[in-house]
Amino acid sequence: MTDIAPAAPPRPAAERFLLAFSRLWAWAFLGLMVVFFVIAVPLASGGSASFLTLRNSQNILVAITPIVLLGLGQTFVIISAGIDLSVGWVMSLASVASALAIRAAFNAGLPLFPSVVAGFLAAVAIAALVGAVNGAIIAKLKVPAFIVTLGTSFIVRGIALLMSENTTVIGLPAGVRAYGNEALLYVIRGEGGGIYFLQPPEVTGELLRRLDRVLPYPVVVTIVVVAIAMFVLRKTQFGRHTYAIGGNLEAAVRTGIPVDRRLIALYMLSAVTAGIAGFLSTLRFTAGSAVIGDPLLLSSIAAVIIGGVSLFGGAGSIMGTVIGSLIIAVLTTGLVMLNVDAFWQFIVVGTVVIVAVLIDQSRDLIIGRGRRGARR
Amino acid sequence: MTVPVLAVRGLVKRFGGLTAVDTVSIEVHAGEVVALLGDNGAGKSTLIKCVSGVHVPDAGEIRLDGRPISFAGPIDARQHGIETIYQDLALANNLDVPANIFLGRELKRRHLGGLVRTLDERRMLAASDTALDALDIRFPSLTQPIESLSGGQRQAVAIARAVYWEAKLMIMDEPTNNLGVPEQRKVLELIARLRDQGVPVILITHTLPDVFAVADRIVVMHRGRKVAERRAAEVSTNELVQYMVGALDDFRAEAAP
Amino acid sequence: MASKRWSLVLAGAVALAAVGAQAQEKLKIGFLPGVVDPFYQVMQVGVEKAAKDLGAEVVTQVPPTWGVEAQTPILDAMVARGDLDYIITAPVDKDQMVGPLKAAADAGIKIITVDTFLGDGDYANGPVTFPLSYIGSDNVEGGRISARGLAKAIGGKGAVYVNSTNPNVSSVEGREKGFAEVMAKEFPDIKVIGPDYNLDDPNKAAQQTQAVLEREPDLAGVFGTNVFSAQGAGTGVQNAGLGGHVQVVAYDATQLAIELMDKGVVTMVLAQKPFDMGYMAVEFAAADAAGVTSLPKRVETGFAIIDKDNVKDPAIARFIYQVPK
Numbered sequence: 001m002t003d004i005a006p007a008a009p010p011r012p013a014a015e016r017f018l019l020a021f022s023r024l025w026a027w028a029f030l031g032l033m034v035v036f037f038v039i040a041v042p043l044a045s046g047g048s049a050s051f052l053t054l055r056n057s058q059n060i061l062v063a064i065t066p067i068v069l070l071g072l073g074q075t076f077v078i079i080s081a082g083i084d085l086s087v088g089w090v091m092s093l094a095s096v097a098s099a100l101a102i103r104a105a106f107n108a109g110l111p112l113f114p115s116v117v118a119g120f121l122a123a124v125a126i127a128a129l130v131g132a133v134n135g136a137i138i139a140k141l142k143v144p145a146f147i148v149t150l151g152t153s154f155i156v157r158g159i160a161l162l163m164s165e166n167t168t169v170i171g172l173p174a175g176v177r178a179y180g181n182e183a184l185l186y187v188i189r190g191e192g193g194g195i196y197f198l199q200p201p202e203v204t205g206e207l208l209r210r211l212d213r214v215l216p217y218p219v220v221v222t223i224v225v226v227a228i229a230m231f232v233l234r235k236t237q238f239g240r241h242t243y244a245i246g247g248n249l250e251a252a253v254r255t256g257i258p259v260d261r262r263l264i265a266l267y268m269l270s271a272v273t274a275g276i277a278g279f280l281s282t283l284r285f286t287a288g289s290a291v292i293g294d295p296l297l298l299s300s301i302a303a304v305i306i307g308g309v310s311l312f313g314g315a316g317s318i319m320g321t322v323i324g325s326l327i328i329a330v331l332t333t334g335l336v337m338l339n340v341d342a343f344w345q346f347i348v349v350g351t352v353v354i355v356a357v358l359i360d361q362s363r364d365l366i367i368g369r370g371r372r373g374a375r376r
Numbered sequence: 377m378t379v380p381v382l383a384v385r386g387l388v389k390r391f392g393g394l395t396a397v398d399t400v401s402i403e404v405h406a407g408e409v410v411a412l413l414g415d416n417g418a419g420k421s422t423l424i425k426c427v428s429g430v431h432v433p434d435a436g437e438i439r440l441d442g443r444p445i446s447f448a449g450p451i452d453a454r455q456h457g458i459e460t461i462y463q464d465l466a467l468a469n470n471l472d473v474p475a476n477i478f479l480g481r482e483l484k485r486r487h488l489g490g491l492v493r494t495l496d497e498r499r500m501l502a503a504s505d506t507a508l509d510a511l512d513i514r515f516p517s518l519t520q521p522i523e524s525l526s527g528g529q530r531q532a533v534a535i536a537r538a539v540y541w542e543a544k545l546m547i548m549d550e551p552t553n554n555l556g557v558p559e560q561r562k563v564l565e566l567i568a569r570l571r572d573q574g575v576p577v578i579l580i581t582h583t584l585p586d587v588f589a590v591a592d593r594i595v596v597m598h599r600g601r602k603v604a605e606r607r608a609a610e611v612s613t614n615e616l617v618q619y620m621v622g623a624l625d626d627f628r629a630e631a632a633p
Numbered sequence: 634m635a636s637k638r639w640s641l642v643l644a645g646a647v648a649l650a651a652v653g654a655q656a657q658e659k660l661k662i663g664f665l666p667g668v669v670d671p672f673y674q675v676m677q678v679g680v681e682k683a684a685k686d687l688g689a690e691v692v693t694q695v696p697p698t699w700g701v702e703a704q705t706p707i708l709d710a711m712v713a714r715g716d717l718d719y720i721i722t723a724p725v726d727k728d729q730m731v732g733p734l735k736a737a738a739d740a741g742i743k744i745i746t747v748d749t750f751l752g753d754g755d756y757a758n759g760p761v762t763f764p765l766s767y768i769g770s771d772n773v774e775g776g777r778i779s780a781r782g783l784a785k786a787i788g789g790k791g792a793v794y795v796n797s798t799n800p801n802v803s804s805v806e807g808r809e810k811g812f813a814e815v816m817a818k819e820f821p822d823i824k825v826i827g828p829d830y831n832l833d834d835p836n837k838a839a840q841q842t843q844a845v846l847e848r849e850p851d852l853a854g855v856f857g858t859n860v861f862s863a864q865g866a867g868t869g870v871q872n873a874g875l876g877g878h879v880q881v882v883a884y885d886a887t888q889l890a891i892e893l894m895d896k897g898v899v900t901m902v903l904a905q906k907p908f909d910m911g912y913m914a915v916e917f918a919a920a921d922a923a924g925v926t927s928l929p930k931r932v933e934t935g936f937a938i939i940d941k942d943n944v945k946d947p948a949i950a951r952f953i954y955q956v957p958k
Contacts, residue, residue: 041714045692045714045716048661048714048715048716049714049715049716050714050715053713053715055712055713055715055740056710056713059706059709059710059712059713062709063706063709066702166800166830167800167801167830168726168728168729168800168801170728170801177732181732181736208739208740208741209739209740209741211739235494235495236493236494236495237482237484237493237495240471240475240482240495241480243468243470243471244468244471244475244479244480246470247468247469247470247471248466248467248468248469250464250466251464251465251466251467251468251479252468252479252480254450254462254466255466255479255480255481256451256454256480256481257479257480281702284732285701285705285726285729285732286728286729286732287726287728287729287801289700289701289702289729291700291832292700292701292702294700295698295700295702295703296702314468314469314470315470329706332706332710333706333709333710333713336694336706336707336710336711337710337711337713337714339692339693339694341694341695343697346697
């Protein structure tokens with residue numbers, strides 16, 4: 001029996017603790033933040049406001065919808081050791097395209113639902129096209145992803161502003177609002193309350209005040225997309241190849257992985273999730289906006305990094321990105337409820353991102369990745 | 377005389393004005409380890425790359441099991457059973473042992489009547505276990521990313537991969553570089569085991585002790601030409617060094633004027 | 634002026650409210666302007682002063698950028714607090730913010746819009762009726778005044794350029810409309826170029842203005858429709874070395890606009906009255922809480938027209954947007 005070098009001696013307890021901590025710290029931080037706000041918000045408002053309400057939890061879920069969707073695609077791309085800087089503008093372009101499509105379809109006589117479907121298809125198709133262009137240039141012309149997606153982001157931005165004629169795309173049928181804002185469940189808190197499925201109860205006044213929407217449709221769509229993404233990343237050959245490309249591109253090429261095809265698919269994926277986000281935004285605000293995705297790019301990258309995806313590629317998970325997004329949203333919402341200047345959120349998120357990268361680096365040091373130097 | 381697994385006759389490869397491989401012929405039979413020696417620039421890497429499909433030779437012939445063959449690329453060569461393990465091993469550090477063994481050739485399971493295909497991790501793990509067993513390799517854990525394995529262990533994974541995919545011919549480029557002495561010994565034992573199982577191995581190396589430890593025959597190249605082909609048992613270190621620096625040349629008469 | 638009459642009604646209501654407020658729990662009001670800029674900062678001063686005078690508590694949050702994706706989550710969080718009675722807000726889009734604000738109203742919070750309105754601004758008979766009131770400038774009239782001022786400054790003919798911020802915002806839309814209306818009807822010899830949208834970025838406004846200056850040799854005047862547009866356009870003119878030759882009318886009296894006027898770059902500054910808007914909004918909230926039901930659905934606060942001649946007059950200068958230290 002050959003023992004090809006005996007197993008490395010078991011790690012000292014300190015190292016093992018640090019490794020476990022580095023995997024779980026994001027969860028712990030999220031938990032701590034929630035506890036902090038649950039205590040602090042009532043204190044700061046003299047007992048009148050509270051943080052952990054059903055309504056607030058749904059607000060947070062709705063707020064993270066675009067960040068999670070952008071982050072999902074970004075997670076795949078970053079695991080492959082790439083990056084997609086165009087997602088914010090792709091979301092805007094998709095928002096404009098879907099608004100125009102819905103309006104045109106409805107005005108041409110299509111009923112509401114098919115018009116909305118037309119909007120969805122428009123958003124996804126245009127996003128997929130941008131993603132394919134990104135992927136093709138990155139794979140075939142071997143231009144670094146950073147540069148390509150930066151360039152396409154400007155082009156996409158121009159197209160979005162052109163298509164929307166530099167204004168918000170309005171004039172959508174009013175029924176669209178329902179798709180973007182109604183929910184699976186309706187809960188009326190307190191007396192005379194109850195739980196209703198799919199149809200909001202027709203109430204007014206006091207009962208209306210206590211009506212909360214639980215699991216709005218955009219959140220449901222996001223949960224479904226998250227589940228699919230987790231499945232693809234963990235359980236399919238495509239996901240495995242994504243990790244391989246990020247781990248060692250040379251090895252991927254030499255072992256026969258069709259790297260070019262995979263890269264194009266990856267950038268199409270990240271664009272399409274952005275496209276879905278744009279479509280949902282159009283539904284939510286009943287309008288297409290050419291500027292809506294702009295601030296979200298950096299938030300999506302922050303969420304991905306906080307969630308433990310290494311910027312060097314080869315590691316990360318969807319769940320991590322979801323946790324990262326939750327951290328950002330809980331933080332933002334909590335600060336507003338504490339009546340703290342919302343600008344603090346930027347400082348805190350930035351700090352958390354740096355901490356996340358430091359923790360990622362320390363994991364590398366402990367495991368010994370560092371000693372083998374650059375991998376490509 | 378059995379048909380050699382690999383027969384290279386009169387191979388020539390030029391890059392611009394430089395003749396990297398100058399009319400080289402070698403044969404490798406089943407169950408033997410051939411060491412390919414030569415100083416830097418001798419042409420051993422280029423020769424190997426022609427055999428493994430990376431380069432297309434300018435002249436000469438390659439026969440596999442007696443049949444002439446030319447490869448469309450390295451993947452084509454691999455599909456014909458020629459596995460090459462380069463110095464960087466082509467392993468993904470962030471993936472575990474079974475994932476690496478099946479890299480690019482993952483086993484899948486079908487669900488929902490063929491609509492959805494997922495990775496068959498159970499089968500890959502079992503197959504890896506068997507392959508490693510056959511080579512008598514033991515790892516502490518098969519499901520940890522291989523980045524925490526030692527150099528020798530990673531070599532073992534690369535070798536196990538080649539063996540699993542039923543290599544007809546194994547080519548190894550400097551396998552014991554960057555390894556500590558005990559690990560070098562273990563890798564050489566593996567190579568010997570491969571040979572014993574009938575897989576021929578071409579071993580490119582600088583390290584003379586390795587040659588004497590495991591090679592059956594030695595081919596020395598110098599400035600693109602084959603200058604020696606000797607049985608390991610019948611040659612001394614001194615002679616090998618002289619071949620390598622060009623002081624000795626058994627085929628000088630055949631060289632172009 | 635309309636506001637004078639209402640002031641008397643309010644005085645009475647305020648007295649009532651002040652008494653009432655002591656008796657019940659403190660009134661809690663949320664203030665959610667559009668973005669960080671001197672106009673809203675002065676409005677915030679007005680809001681806080683009124684809150685102090687009337688014994689109400691104000692929770693203020695200012696979105697870092699102009700846009701529904703920035704304003705909506707903050708609005709949602711304010712609603713989720715569960716303790717606000719009123720929200721005074723400047724909706725950043727007159728259509729997209731209808732949904733989120735209606736949801737806030739459904740949750741029991743009364744909405745007062747300042748500076749910008751929802752829908753068409755007619756909360757009595759228009760498409761949007763749930764807000765309590767709209768308090769802001771008559772921006773169409775402001776546009777008209779700006780047009781006449783600029784036309785006079787350039788001698789009634791030539792080309793003028795309009796630089797604006799965001800589309801679908803009621804306030805700047807009104808100004809563009811009033812401006813275009815007057816130019817078309819009263820000054821047919823003046824060609825109007827634009828509007829271009831700088832998306833609330835003064836740097837962009839400066840660039841856009843300079844670009845137009847390059848390609849339009851006859852350009853005689855520029856109209857910047859709000860704080861950042863005016864600043865940016867004025868800077869653009871100045872950077873092109875045309876200060877004094879190209880007349881600039883600036884809507885919104887920031888320090889920078891006044892400085893540019895001193896340098897001769899800006900001809901006329903239209904000052905709104907954000908302090909009054911903010912103060913009145915809180916008054917309305919207090920009055921409504923005290924049971925007043927006859928609050929007007931629309932109040933137009935006035936303008937102060939500032940030019941080189943009256944800028945030193947303290948009665949006028951007090952309308953310059955500055956936050957007291």
